[in-house]
Amino acid sequence: MSQVNFAAMTLDEAKHYFLAHRDDQKAFHAYMDKLQASGRAIVIDPTKPESETAAIAQMQKRLGMG
Amino acid sequence: MKTTDHRLKNLKAIPRSDDTTAPLAADILGVRVSTDIDAVVRSLPNRSAWLRRVITEAAQRELIKVPPAPSRRDGEGVKEPSEAQLKSLYRQSQWLTNIAFVPIHIVRLDERTGNLFILAGNEESIELQINLAGELL
Numbered sequence: 001m002s003q004v005n006f007a008a009m010t011l012d013e014a015k016h017y018f019l020a021h022r023d024d025q026k027a028f029h030a031y032m033d034k035l036q037a038s039g040r041a042i043v044i045d046p047t048k049p050e051s052e053t054a055a056i057a058q059m060q061k062r063l064g065m066g
Numbered sequence: 067m068k069t070t071d072h073r074l075k076n077l078k079a080i081p082r083s084d085d086t087t088a089p090l091a092a093d094i095l096g097v098r099v100s101t102d103i104d105a106v107v108r109s110l111p112n113r114s115a116w117l118r119r120v121i122t123e124a125a126q127r128e129l130i131k132v133p134p135a136p137s138r139r140d141g142e143g144v145k146e147p148s149e150a151q152l153k154s155l156y157r158q159s160q161w162l163t164n165i166a167f168v169p170i171h172i173v174r175l176d177e178r179t180g181n182l183f184i185l186a187g188n189e190e191s192i193e194l195q196i197n198l199a200g201e202l203l
Contacts, residue, residue: 045197046197052158
Protein backbone atom coordinates (compact mmCIF):
# COMPACT_ATOMS: atom_id res chain seq x y z
CA MET A 1 0.00 0.00 0.00
CA SER A 2 2.65 2.42 1.07
CA GLN A 3 5.07 3.58 -1.61
CA VAL A 4 6.87 5.84 0.81
CA ASN A 5 10.63 5.57 0.99
CA PHE A 6 11.21 5.70 4.73
CA ALA A 7 14.86 4.81 4.38
CA ALA A 8 15.53 8.12 2.63
CA MET A 9 13.83 10.18 5.33
CA THR A 10 15.52 12.01 8.15
CA LEU A 11 14.31 11.39 11.71
CA ASP A 12 12.17 14.52 11.67
CA GLU A 13 10.73 13.72 8.26
CA ALA A 14 9.78 10.25 9.52
CA LYS A 15 8.28 11.83 12.64
CA HIS A 16 6.15 14.28 10.67
CA TYR A 17 5.07 11.61 8.21
CA PHE A 18 4.00 9.39 11.11
CA LEU A 19 2.12 12.24 12.80
CA ALA A 20 0.15 12.75 9.61
CA HIS A 21 -0.38 8.99 9.09
CA ARG A 22 -0.90 7.54 12.55
CA ASP A 23 -2.68 4.48 11.27
CA ASP A 24 0.30 3.52 9.12
CA GLN A 25 2.16 0.87 11.09
CA LYS A 26 5.16 1.05 8.75
CA ALA A 27 5.44 4.78 9.35
CA PHE A 28 5.38 4.20 13.12
CA HIS A 29 8.07 1.53 12.90
CA ALA A 30 10.24 3.68 10.61
CA TYR A 31 9.99 6.58 13.06
CA MET A 32 10.75 4.30 16.05
CA ASP A 33 13.79 2.78 14.30
CA LYS A 34 15.20 6.18 13.39
CA LEU A 35 14.51 7.50 16.87
CA GLN A 36 16.31 4.52 18.36
CA ALA A 37 19.26 4.97 16.03
CA SER A 38 19.50 8.70 16.77
CA GLY A 39 19.66 8.36 20.55
CA ARG A 40 17.32 11.37 20.77
CA ALA A 41 14.60 9.63 22.76
CA ILE A 42 14.53 10.07 26.51
CA VAL A 43 14.66 6.49 27.70
CA ILE A 44 13.31 5.16 30.97
CA ASP A 45 13.93 1.78 32.51
CA PRO A 46 10.79 1.52 34.66
CA THR A 47 12.55 -0.74 37.16
CA LYS A 48 15.17 1.93 37.94
CA PRO A 49 13.87 5.04 39.76
CA GLU A 50 17.09 6.93 38.93
CA SER A 51 16.34 6.62 35.21
CA GLU A 52 13.03 8.42 35.82
CA THR A 53 14.80 11.17 37.74
CA ALA A 54 17.24 11.56 34.85
CA ALA A 55 14.37 11.54 32.35
CA ILE A 56 12.57 14.33 34.20
CA ALA A 57 15.76 16.42 34.19
CA GLN A 58 16.06 15.88 30.42
CA MET A 59 12.41 16.76 29.87
CA GLN A 60 12.78 19.96 31.92
CA LYS A 61 15.73 20.93 29.76
CA ARG A 62 13.89 20.27 26.48
CA LEU A 63 10.88 22.21 27.67
CA GLY A 64 13.05 25.11 28.76
CA MET A 65 11.90 24.85 32.37
CA GLY A 66 13.95 26.28 35.17
CA MET B 67 -26.39 -21.70 8.14
CA LYS B 68 -27.36 -25.00 6.59
CA THR B 69 -28.65 -27.94 8.48
CA THR B 70 -29.82 -31.37 7.50
CA ASP B 71 -31.22 -32.20 10.88
CA HIS B 72 -34.82 -33.26 10.24
CA ARG B 73 -35.95 -31.61 13.47
CA LEU B 74 -35.02 -28.24 12.09
CA LYS B 75 -36.19 -28.49 8.52
CA ASN B 76 -39.47 -26.67 9.12
CA LEU B 77 -37.95 -23.92 11.17
CA LYS B 78 -37.32 -20.55 9.68
CA ALA B 79 -33.65 -19.61 9.80
CA ILE B 80 -32.99 -16.75 12.14
CA PRO B 81 -29.78 -14.84 11.51
CA ARG B 82 -27.11 -15.63 14.09
CA SER B 83 -26.82 -12.93 16.70
CA ASP B 84 -23.04 -12.69 16.53
CA ASP B 85 -20.27 -13.06 13.98
CA THR B 86 -19.26 -16.61 14.93
CA THR B 87 -19.20 -19.10 12.08
CA ALA B 88 -18.75 -22.52 13.74
CA PRO B 89 -21.70 -24.87 13.12
CA LEU B 90 -24.18 -24.78 15.98
CA ALA B 91 -25.60 -27.73 17.85
CA ALA B 92 -29.24 -28.57 17.11
CA ASP B 93 -30.34 -28.39 20.70
CA ILE B 94 -30.41 -25.32 22.87
CA LEU B 95 -28.35 -25.37 26.03
CA GLY B 96 -30.46 -23.77 28.76
CA VAL B 97 -30.21 -23.35 32.51
CA ARG B 98 -32.15 -21.48 35.14
CA VAL B 99 -30.13 -19.07 37.23
CA SER B 100 -30.85 -17.00 40.34
CA THR B 101 -33.21 -14.06 39.88
CA ASP B 102 -30.55 -11.38 40.23
CA ILE B 103 -28.34 -13.00 37.59
CA ASP B 104 -31.35 -13.62 35.38
CA ALA B 105 -32.29 -9.94 35.58
CA VAL B 106 -28.89 -8.61 34.53
CA VAL B 107 -28.45 -11.15 31.74
CA ARG B 108 -31.92 -10.39 30.38
CA SER B 109 -31.11 -6.70 30.39
CA LEU B 110 -28.41 -7.22 27.77
CA PRO B 111 -29.31 -6.01 24.28
CA ASN B 112 -27.85 -9.14 22.70
CA ARG B 113 -27.95 -11.79 25.38
CA SER B 114 -27.74 -14.80 23.03
CA ALA B 115 -24.43 -13.57 21.66
CA TRP B 116 -23.21 -12.79 25.16
CA LEU B 117 -24.24 -16.16 26.57
CA ARG B 118 -22.70 -17.98 23.61
CA ARG B 119 -19.41 -16.13 24.05
CA VAL B 120 -19.27 -16.56 27.83
CA ILE B 121 -20.14 -20.26 27.73
CA THR B 122 -17.71 -20.88 24.87
CA GLU B 123 -14.87 -19.06 26.60
CA ALA B 124 -15.45 -20.86 29.90
CA ALA B 125 -15.67 -24.25 28.21
CA GLN B 126 -12.51 -23.60 26.22
CA ARG B 127 -10.68 -22.40 29.28
CA GLU B 128 -11.87 -24.97 31.80
CA LEU B 129 -12.87 -28.00 29.79
CA ILE B 130 -10.85 -27.96 26.56
CA LYS B 131 -7.87 -25.94 27.83
CA VAL B 132 -7.61 -23.76 24.73
CA PRO B 133 -5.44 -20.69 25.33
CA PRO B 134 -7.41 -17.43 25.08
CA ALA B 135 -7.46 -15.70 21.72
CA PRO B 136 -4.85 -12.95 21.38
CA SER B 137 -6.22 -9.48 21.94
CA ARG B 138 -4.75 -8.24 18.67
CA ARG B 139 -4.65 -9.93 15.33
CA ASP B 140 -1.79 -8.16 13.60
CA GLY B 141 0.87 -10.77 14.06
CA GLU B 142 3.32 -11.49 16.81
CA GLY B 143 4.90 -9.26 19.36
CA VAL B 144 4.06 -7.66 22.65
CA LYS B 145 0.37 -6.97 23.06
CA GLU B 146 0.30 -4.70 26.06
CA PRO B 147 2.63 -2.83 28.40
CA SER B 148 3.98 -4.42 31.58
CA GLU B 149 2.83 -3.32 35.00
CA ALA B 150 6.13 -1.50 35.61
CA GLN B 151 5.69 0.37 32.30
CA LEU B 152 2.12 1.34 33.16
CA LYS B 153 3.14 2.70 36.55
CA SER B 154 5.95 4.67 34.97
CA LEU B 155 3.57 5.89 32.27
CA TYR B 156 1.27 7.19 34.99
CA ARG B 157 4.12 9.03 36.73
CA GLN B 158 5.34 10.62 33.48
CA SER B 159 1.80 11.57 32.44
CA GLN B 160 1.22 13.12 35.82
CA TRP B 161 4.48 15.09 35.61
CA LEU B 162 3.94 16.23 32.03
CA THR B 163 0.36 17.40 32.46
CA ASN B 164 0.31 18.64 36.07
CA ILE B 165 3.82 19.97 36.64
CA ALA B 166 5.18 20.83 33.20
CA PHE B 167 1.67 21.71 31.89
CA VAL B 168 2.30 20.29 28.44
CA PRO B 169 0.02 18.11 26.32
CA ILE B 170 0.58 14.44 25.55
CA HIS B 171 -0.06 13.73 21.88
CA ILE B 172 0.65 10.04 21.46
CA VAL B 173 0.95 6.98 23.66
CA ARG B 174 1.77 3.89 21.67
CA LEU B 175 3.35 0.50 22.24
CA ASP B 176 5.96 -0.66 19.73
CA GLU B 177 4.78 -4.24 19.61
CA ARG B 178 8.07 -5.39 18.08
CA THR B 179 10.15 -4.34 21.06
CA GLY B 180 7.57 -3.98 23.84
CA ASN B 181 8.75 -0.41 24.42
CA LEU B 182 6.17 2.24 25.22
CA PHE B 183 6.47 5.49 23.28
CA ILE B 184 5.11 8.84 24.43
CA LEU B 185 5.14 12.04 22.40
CA ALA B 186 4.50 15.17 24.42
CA GLY B 187 5.15 18.89 24.66
CA ASN B 188 3.71 21.96 22.97
CA GLU B 189 6.26 21.60 20.18
CA GLU B 190 6.13 17.78 20.31
CA SER B 191 9.67 17.98 21.61
CA ILE B 192 9.41 15.24 24.22
CA GLU B 193 10.04 11.82 22.73
CA LEU B 194 9.91 9.47 25.67
CA GLN B 195 10.45 5.75 25.64
CA ILE B 196 9.59 3.51 28.57
CA ASN B 197 11.41 0.28 28.01
CA LEU B 198 10.00 -3.13 28.70
CA ALA B 199 10.84 -3.88 32.32
CA GLY B 200 14.21 -5.38 32.98
CA GLU B 201 15.35 -5.01 29.40
CA LEU B 202 18.64 -3.35 28.64
CA LEU B 203 18.59 -0.17 26.61
